[in-house]
Amino acid sequence: MITRRDAAQRLDIPPEMAARHGLPPTLTEGQLREIEDDPPPWLVQSRANRTGKKPVWVELVCSVCGHAETTRPKKWWPRFTFISCDHHQPSDLPPPLRGNHREEILGIGNRFVGWVDTPLD
Numbered sequence: 022m023i024t025r026r027d028a029a030q031r032l033d034i035p036p037e038m039a040a041r042h043g044l045p046p047t048l049t050e051g052q053l054r055e056i057e058d059d060p061p062p063w064l065v066q067s068r069a070n071r072t073g074k075k076p077v078w079v080e081l082v083c084s085v086c087g088h089a090e091t092t093r094p095k096k097w098w099p100r101f102t103f104i105s106c107d108h109h110q111p112s113d114l115p116p117p118l119r120g121n122h123r124e125e126i127l128g129i130g131n132r133f134v135g136w137v138d139t140p141l142d
């Protein structure tokens with residue numbers, strides 16, 4: 022069985038949209054493939070409207086251990102230099118370039134910390 026959230030990821034749409042258009046809480050692989058093969062008008066419309074916009078889903082990948090999580094990007098997120106699991110030590114990451122200031126941003130996805138290096142000038 023595929024959860025609605027996973028189905029939304031596969032279809033590259035927000036989960037709220039999947040719910041609004043009546044996708045059941047769980048789907049079979051066959052049901053999802055039917056939607057992919059013959060997308061309903063709302064899905065075609067949504068994809069057409071999204072050209073060039075921000076991604077609906079992003080994959081967060083830990084720079085230390087490679088753990089990955091697919092999540093919805095938040096508007097407030099800056100551009101991260103690194104992303105790591107929240108249990109790693111800052112020293113597990115490559116050090117910032119000389120003259121760069123590193124900022125830690127907590128609460129990225131379920132268990133990640135974002136790191137942003139910016140030049141001090």
Ligand SMILES: [Zn+2]
Pocket residue numbers: 083084085086087088105106109
């Ligand atoms: Zn990690």
